[in-house]
Amino acid sequence: MTHSLLVRPIAKKEWTFTAIIAFFFIVVMPLLNSFGFISDFTINLWGKYLCYAMLAISVDLLWGYTGLLSLGQALFFSLGGYMMGMYLMRMIGDMGQYHKDMPDFLVFLGWEQLPTFWKPFSSFPFAMVMVLVVPGLVAYVFGWLAFRSRVRGVYFSILTQALTYGASLMFFRNDMLMGGNNGFTDFRFILGFDIRSPETKRGLFIVTAMILTVTFVGLRCLTRSRFGLVQQAVRDSENRVLFSGYSSPNFKLFIFVLSSLIGSVGGALYVPQVGIINPSEMTTDNSLEAVVWTAVGGRGTLIGPIVGAVSVNALKSWATRAYPDLWLIILGGMFIIVVLFMPKGIVGIPGMVRDWLAKRKRQKEPMEDAAIKKTEEEAA
């Protein structure tokens, strides 16, 4: 019973709003694209933004709602991408440079036959299961170790940074048999469709938008549930949660694995749309960039990261063309400003304005009261 007393149920207005936005992305934009009002390039670009939004939402779930700043989200994002990439590499078949039924780089490394762990990736369902299993397992093992020994706050950040760094070093190696430096590219088919055709891109866009919507709604429910409350309590005061009898490490572990899965799915959707995955995606910098999107959009809200990911990347697309030299300065500056002056991000701007107005009103009111008193006194 306490549940319904404490937790604000999700308002009808909000459902409608979500439905309208989702409808726009899932139905309207693809329709406009098929009639030629929106270019294929734009659809592809927005598809990428939506994948980034998945990554940003996963960062927000960890950082905004649980207070865990993970610098390893880019690792999970690219692990998902790699799993999808392995499937796409298998789909190239013998159309590679060497015309053998295995990825070019393996032929180049002198492999006569496909290594065993590559074989099942010819199956799409298997690859999709791996998109969830591999990053989930990495997150589970790392998280179990980290949370068990109560690694908290900045230590957690530093450890995830080391994890990401170590993993990228590993993927840069050729003996990893994951394409080394160059990673995977030159994809051709996905589920039998030509990956470069506008129709496939539109399809991928729709799928991305749908999955993002499902994630958004799911997390909306989760964060409003009793579980979500404990999760936010962990963020605000972990020790009190512990003393109240909750096993906070388990809560954190669950959230950590969940967010790694969301990031990984985002990565898996990202790779067929950009057509390449390599270890340089797997850097702390990329994780931190996703944190910027979240911070700019507004942490601790679910819509914030989506707004942030889309707007910052749109800005990036424009600035890297208009001012290529200054982009990093803009990004860095934006980060400093958001952290210092706009802790609630873009989504928080209306709130900030409201607060400001209310403050002004409060300051004005006593003055008006005094003025009235004064006139009354004068009248008397």
Added chain:
Amino acid sequence: MNKAWLHFVLIACVGCLGFARAQDAKSARQIIAEAAVLSDDSDSQVKLVQSLTGLGDPETEPLLLSWKEGGIYLVPGADGKKVAVTLAGDPDAAKKETAIRLDIKEPLKDAAGASVRVSPTSAELAETDSSIRRAMKAVTDLSKLAAPNAKDRLMAISQLGMERDVSKLPILEGRLKVETDGQVKRAVQEAIALTQLRSPDAAVRLLGCKALEEIHPLSAKDALVGIIRDSEKAGDKPLLEAAKKALSAVESHRTVVNFFGTIFRGFSLGSVLLVVAIGLAITFGLMGVINMAHGELIAVGAYTTYVVQCIFAEGLVLSPFGMQMSLPGMNTTGWVYEMYFVIALPMAFIMAALVGLALERGVIRFLYRRPLESLLATWGVSLVLQQIFRLVFGSNNVQVNSPSWLSDNWTINDVIFGWNRVFVIGFAVLIVIGTWALLSKTPLGLLIRAVMQNRNMAACLGVRTERVNMLTFGFGSGLAGLAGAFLSQIGNVGPSLGQSYIVDAFMTVVVGGVGSLIGTVASALGIGVIDQSLQQILGNPVLGKILVLGAIILFLQWRPAGLFATKTRSLES
């Protein structure tokens, strides 16, 4: 065939040694002049050239070279006999040059007492044939053996050792008898033993193996493996045994060398980590500020070193943001230029400290209570700084030259100690002692520790915490600058210099135990030695690094607060 050649050279050598002794008075110049004239008697020419062996005359080599390359001419003298001359290089209108007598280095006079002038195109060249050239080569090779400078001798000997030419054996043996320098002597022994392995005589080969067992040089491995293979084939048991013994001696020596080399490299890497991390141990460990821009402060130090170096040399033109900015250079050379690094060290400290102060005043002071957010804001700062480096210095690496007093090395018993690495170790020790003294022996250190332990209490007691924070952060940043000056001596200086060390630096501080200086020292040295050992064992730097990162994550399971945890009763540490 081989044997015949050997005999010939032996006889020739012995012969000319005698010959040379008989004509002690003659200088190389005179002998060559004499030889050049005898153009129709090749045998005597060869003999004369060979007699140059062992003279140790520094002129021998250049003169022989000039003869070979056609710099010596034969010109008829006053009595009509041909005289070997060189040309003075002062062509007149008819392109004739003064002829200088080779033997006495004076202009050649004709019957009338006037200087003879000849044209290089029409004068007769002193020819050389293949046998003379061969003799020349032998002489130059050997003359290097007798060079007065031990280093030159060493080089010549190791070259001969690598040739492993059995015919040179007697020469090397001759050298061994007269050599006094210990290091060179060892090299001669090594060269002799290595050459003996090639000898057709089994007994000599056996001798070589025994000698190698005794001196066990690292370079002997391949030769010994070859001998083992051959003697197995030929069924030569004693030789096989001896070679195997020698090989095992070499191998065990290699193990020892690698062991000490690894320890040294580990300590030097550890010192680098220490120098990089000690600034962080202050800003992160003591102040609790996560400064992701620490790496860029290191880069500030490195770039400062670069700028100071350029000012000591030709100056530097920078074009940041489309502006032109030129720094004049002092065009120093020699030891003054070499001292640039001494100036660069304090400059690097000051520049990085200033940037750090600006960072603290501008950003970090608002975030002391929000460490995660200080991480984010300083990462933004690091992006901005990196881009500024790119705009100012270009995105390529810049060239920082090590002063010569840092670029040599000592080789002790085959273990190489680079001076820059030794210097880094020494400097790390100095920095640690300095930091420790500052923190525990000065009034400022007392205030720093007070503020870090309990900011509010310190403020209540009248400590100006704001100012102490600022100074502490500035000091930590300055240390990062010093680290940068060092890294410029052992690695590349580029815009992303800081990025390559930041992960390691944070790891070092976390493993050592946040807030503990001694912990940082221990963890830096520990990580350095383990990293290098793993590289040595696995033979792969990247794999070693990955394992170290994994080991650190596991280590923190065991001791979550690091090696030297600060004991506290507070719940939220």
